[in-house]
Amino acid sequence: xxxxxxxxxxxxxxxxxxxxxxxxxxxxxxxxxxxxxxxxxxxxxxxxxxxxxxxxxxxxxxxxxxxxxxxxxxxxxxxxxxxxxxxxxxxxxxxxxxxxxxxxxxxxxxxxxxxxxxxxxxxxxxxxxxxxxxxxxxxxxxxxxxxxxxxxxxxxxxxxxxxxxxxxxxxxxxxxxxxxxxxxxxxxxxxxxxxxxxxxxxxxxxxxxxxxxxxxxxxxxxxxxxxxxxxxxxxxxxxxxxxxxxxxxxxxxxxxxxxxxxxxxxxxxxxxxxxxxxxxxxxxxxxxxxxxxxxxxxxxxxxxxxxxxxxxxxxxxxxxxxxxxxxxxxxxxxxxxxxxxxxxxxxxxxxxxxxxxxxxxxxxxxxxxxxxxxxxxx
Amino acid sequence: xxxxxxxxxxxxxxxxxxxxxxxxxxxxxxxxxxxxxxxxxxxxxxxxxxxxxxxxxxxxxxxxxxxxxxxxxxxxxxxxxxxxxxxxxxxxxxxxxxxxxxxxxxxxxxxxxxxxxxxxxxxxxxxxxxxxxxxxxxxxxxxxxxxxxxxxxxxxxxxxxxxxxxxxxxxxxxxxxxxxxxxxxxxxxxxxxxxxxxxxxxxxxxxxxxxxxxxxxxxxxxxxxxxxxxxxxxxxxxxxxxxxxxxxxxxxxxxxxxxxxxxxxxxxxxxxxxxxxxxxxxxxxxxxxxxxxxxxxxxxxxxxx
Ligand SMILES: Nc1ncnc2c1ncn2[C@@H]1O[C@H](COP(=O)(O)OP(=O)(O)OP(=O)(O)O)[C@@H](O)[C@H]1O
Ligand SMILES: [Mg+2]
Numbered sequence: 057x058x059x060x061x062x063x064x065x066x067x068x069x070x071x072x073x074x075x076x077x078x079x080x081x082x083x084x085x086x087x088x089x090x091x092x093x094x095x096x097x098x099x100x101x102x103x104x105x106x107x108x109x110x111x112x113x114x115x116x117x118x119x120x121x122x123x124x125x126x127x128x129x130x131x132x133x134x135x136x137x138x139x140x141x142x143x144x145x146x147x148x149x150x151x152x153x154x155x156x157x158x159x160x161x162x163x164x165x166x167x168x169x170x171x172x173x174x175x176x177x178x179x180x181x182x183x184x185x186x187x188x189x190x191x192x193x194x195x196x197x198x199x200x201x202x203x204x205x206x207x208x209x210x211x212x213x214x215x216x217x218x219x220x221x222x223x224x225x226x227x228x229x230x231x232x233x234x235x236x237x238x239x240x241x242x243x244x245x246x247x248x249x250x251x252x253x254x255x256x257x258x259x260x261x262x263x264x265x266x267x268x269x270x271x272x273x274x275x276x277x278x279x280x281x282x283x284x285x286x287x288x289x290x291x292x293x294x295x296x297x298x299x300x301x302x303x304x305x306x307x308x309x310x311x312x313x314x315x316x317x318x319x320x321x322x323x324x325x326x327x328x329x330x331x332x333x334x335x336x337x338x339x340x341x342x343x344x345x346x347x348x349x350x351x352x353x354x355x356x357x358x359x360x361x362x363x364x365x366x367x368x369x370x371x372x373x374x375x376x377x378x379x380x381x382x383x384x385x386x387x388x389x390x391x392x393x394x395x396x397x398x399x400x401x402x403x404x405x406x407x408x409x410x411x412x413x414x415x416x417x418x419x420x421x422x423x424x425x426x427x428x429x430x431x432x433x434x
Numbered sequence: 435x436x437x438x439x440x441x442x443x444x445x446x447x448x449x450x451x452x453x454x455x456x457x458x459x460x461x462x463x464x465x466x467x468x469x470x471x472x473x474x475x476x477x478x479x480x481x482x483x484x485x486x487x488x489x490x491x492x493x494x495x496x497x498x499x500x501x502x503x504x505x506x507x508x509x510x511x512x513x514x515x516x517x518x519x520x521x522x523x524x525x526x527x528x529x530x531x532x533x534x535x536x537x538x539x540x541x542x543x544x545x546x547x548x549x550x551x552x553x554x555x556x557x558x559x560x561x562x563x564x565x566x567x568x569x570x571x572x573x574x575x576x577x578x579x580x581x582x583x584x585x586x587x588x589x590x591x592x593x594x595x596x597x598x599x600x601x602x603x604x605x606x607x608x609x610x611x612x613x614x615x616x617x618x619x620x621x622x623x624x625x626x627x628x629x630x631x632x633x634x635x636x637x638x639x640x641x642x643x644x645x646x647x648x649x650x651x652x653x654x655x656x657x658x659x660x661x662x663x664x665x666x667x668x669x670x671x672x673x674x675x676x677x678x679x680x681x682x683x684x685x686x687x688x689x690x691x692x693x694x695x696x697x698x699x700x701x702x703x704x705x706x707x708x709x710x711x712x713x714x715x716x717x718x719x720x721x722x723x724x725x726x727x728x729x730x731x732x733x734x735x736x737x738x739x
Contacts, residue, residue: 064533068522075521272517272578275481276534277507431502433484 057285061278065286069260073290080294083256087248087298091305094244105189106134108152110143117163117204121174124200125156130192147179154178154189170208170216171201238312242394243367245302249325250332250361250387251354252298256291257336258353261429265344274431281426288333295329306398315401323404324397327414328390332357334421335386341428361387389413435480435586435617440489442475449475451640453489457617457633459585462608465621466628466729467637473621474514475640477590480619481511494585507535510584512575514591514621520564524555524574527563528581535582542581549577552607554600568595576604580611587611589620593627605630625725634725638733652723655731657681658697661721662690662704664713673711677704684730691727 073080107125111118125131134152137143143155157175159165165172176193178186208216261283264270273283303321306312336353343349363369364378365387371379382388389410396402404411436456442449450472457463465473478484480491482502491498496505518527525546532542550556553573558566563574572595579587593601605627608618620631628634628648635645644651664670671685674692679700682693694700701718708714723731 058536060536061534064530068519068526068530071526072519072521267520268513268515269517269519271478271483271513271515272511274483275506275509275511275513276531277503277536278534279503431483433478 057279057281062282062286065278065282066289069287070290070293072263073294079259083252083294084297086252086255087302088305090248090251091244091302094247095241095305095310103130104132105130105154105192106152107131108135108137108143108146108155109133110137110140110155110157112160113158113162115163117166118158121158121162121200122156125193125196128192128196130189130196143177147177150179152179153186154193156193166204166208170205170212172204237310238399239395240367241306241310241312242398243365243391245299245306246328246365246387246390246394247361247367248302249295249299249328250365250390251357253291253295253329253332254336254339254353254357255350256294257288257333258339258349259346260287260291260337261340262344262346262349266346271433274433280429280431283429284337284426288337291333291336292329295333299325299329312398314398316397317401317403320397320402320404320407321394324390324393324407324411324414327411327418328386330418331386331414331421334418334425338421338425338428341425357387360385364388365391367391386414386417389417435491435493435619437476437480437491438489440476440479440491441487442472442479442484443487449640450479450486453640453642455635455642455645457619459617460612460615461632462612462618462620462630464628464631464634465619465637466623466634467621468733471637472640473637474590476637477511477514477588477619477621480586481509481588482506483511508584509586509588510579510582511588512579512590512592514594516571516575518563518571518575518578521562523560523562524550524566525559527574527578531578532581537582545581546577549580549607552603553577554603569597569600572596573600573604576607580607583614584616586617587619589618591621591623594623601627625729628725628729636729636732644732648725648728651728651732652725655693655723655728657693657695657731659721659723659727660692660694660697660701660704660718662692662708663688663717664690664708666713669711670708670713673708673713674704677707679703682727682731684727686724686726691721691724693727693731 109122111122122133126133131154135142135146137146137155140157143157146152147155155177157177159173159175162172162174174197176190176197178190178193205216261270264273303325307314335356339353339356340349343352361367364371364382364385366382367387371382371388374382392410393402393407393414396407400406436454438454440450440453453472453476455463465476467473475484479486479489480493480498482498482505486499489499493505494508496508498505519530522530528546528550529542532546537545547556550559553570553576555570555573555577558570563571566574572592576589576592579589593604596604601624612618620627622628631648633645633647634651635642636651637643644654646654662670662674667685667688667690671683671690674680674683674690677692677700679695680692681695682691684691684693692700692704694704697720701720705718
């Protein structure tokens with residue numbers, strides 16, 4: 057490995073990236089867009105769900121129930137309506153995502169039996185958000201029911217006859233609590249870095265073939281290892297920027313608590329970036345058109361990272377053969393690591409297994425990629 | 435540099451079949467032949483970027499087929515298609531190739547100034563290569579190929595699209611390199627350039643049909659050559675087809691080159707034939723063959739093996 061030649065390749069590649077502002081801005085803006093889309097898609101929409109309140113009774117107790125919805129932080133009461141038609145209209149116009157109807161005899165029923173019915177209706181156009189909002193509503197109602205029952209018991213000196221009638225549906229979504237966002241965002245970061253990194257490097261060798269610069273390049277004494285290392289350097293810089301950006305957005309914008317060490321984060325992110333860029337480079341060596349290479353890289357990274365990394369679908373709930381397949385998905389290890397570093401403050405030692413897996417993965421990919429590039433036309 | 439028994443197929447196409455050639459130090463060796471004759475394929479194999487199916491190549495004692503990487507520091511290859519980075523400037527391209535060949539910075543600066551001046555590109559150092567004219571690109575390719583001191587220079591149609599003045603300068607540079615003992619192999623589509631080579635290989639369908647100095651190739655051309663000059667060369671060209679004793683016909687601008695078995699006997703016959711067709715005022719005289727004539731005579735239909 058000759059350092060001056062390595063530098064020449066890196067310098068040339070950097071100039072090419074720099075002089076292609078369209079690709080560069082896509083490389084830098086894509087993570088921002090995806091962060092907003094995926095991050096907001098799974099988290100902030102679910103807070104402050106707009107509710108319509110149709111309180112038929114308007115008693116102190118019914119107002120207390122409404123207050124409990126608002127105080128949970130997951131809902132805001134946008135309208136107080138006077139009849140059932142108005143509720144329907146508000147839902148149709150989309151001014152609220154759900155409605156709570158409190159019956160006329162709410163406090164009377166509560167006083168006599170210790171329990172009472174409340175109707176909630178949700179707009180299920182966005183099934184995911186709705187499922188989560190329903191979960192929140194059930195949580196609010198369950199808590200209220202428990203409190204009301206306790207009060208009834210205190211007043212009557214015996215358990216209310218209707219106690220235990222509030223039965224919660226099993227939760228569809230595994231992240232119904234406010235922690236869902238904290239759980240999802242690190243996964244989003246892993247998916248974004250996995251996709252964007254491979255996209256970046258998938259073009260680099262294919263571009264030389266497509267533009268006809270490869271023939272002259274391979275007639276020089278430059279080695280395959282110098283070409284690979286030199287070419288990856290500028291993309292590593294972009295990857296580092298994107299990683300820092302996504303992680304900062306997670307902590308400072310989405311307010312995911314960061315309990316781990318910065319060193320652990322940097323080390324594991326470096327390893328993951330190496331794997332991802334190696335995959336992109338490998339695809340680029342094999343496929344001689346830029347469009348083809350970027351599409352193959354997208355397919356190779358998109359499906360495994362989004363479906364098999366455990367970012368949305370928990371791995372331990374998958375069928376055993378699929379679980380075995382996920383062992384080959386690099387993003388799986390990084391998702392695990394990021395969650396643990398963020399939420400549990402895990403150290404390198406705690407994460408020895410997934411880190412070792414990433415190290416092996418990186419070594420294998422770099423080894424294969426370095427050998428895949430042949431200085432030949434055929 | 436020599437090659438023996440080179441073969442290369444692309445699927446059903448036998449692009450190169452059994453080439454032997456040897457180029458001495460300080461020689462400018464030319465490859466000429468029609469499109470698809472296999473010139474580029476030979477160049478690529480000599481440059482170590484394409485593996486021959488069979489055959490042996492030695493370049494300054496290095497076995498190019500077995501160990502192409504050891505040969506690469508010794509040679510410069512300029513592909514037929516422009517191979518530099520269009521999104522890099524002239525100076526950046528030069529820096530890039532100089533560094534890949536480990537040229538020290540002071541040498542690079544001196545040489546690039548010298549070569550750019552010779553190529554008339556000094557004023558365009560900061561221009562992106564993609565914004566140069568076709569001829570300028572071609573010259574930049576040559577500058578990059580010469581930025582280090584190669585022992586062997588392989589140039590695939592280096593002057594295609596270059597204006598005549600620049601071509602003359604370009605040949606000035608090549609002669610200078612020849613003086614320094616550089617082995618030069620080039621392919622060309624220009625006959626005047628073929629004439630400047632010390633030796634020529636006439637290539638057809640992947641095989642060398644003739645290989646000699648331009649003068650000896652001309653001497654080896656069968657028959658004698660007559661130039662027919664008339665106001666309407668095109669009509670004369672058509673009229674002469676099928677004339678007795680005819681070996682070959684070549685339209686060259688305002689004249690027709692007619693290759694015949696016996697010049698003294700055929701000249702009056704041709705004049706009579708043209709007069710009979712109403713094409714008068716023909717001036718018919720023997721001429722020295724140009725390399726085109728040799729080319730057509732030796733590679734055209736019915737040519738000697
Ligand atoms: N990579 C390739 N794949 C398939 N066929 C090829 C390839 N390269 C060359 N050929 C074929 O081999 C033959 C020789 O091609 P080559 O490019 O060497 O000719 P050439 O003499 O350089 O022609 P030109 O004057 O047009 O540049 C042609 O028939 C061509 O179609
Ligand atoms: Mg060619």
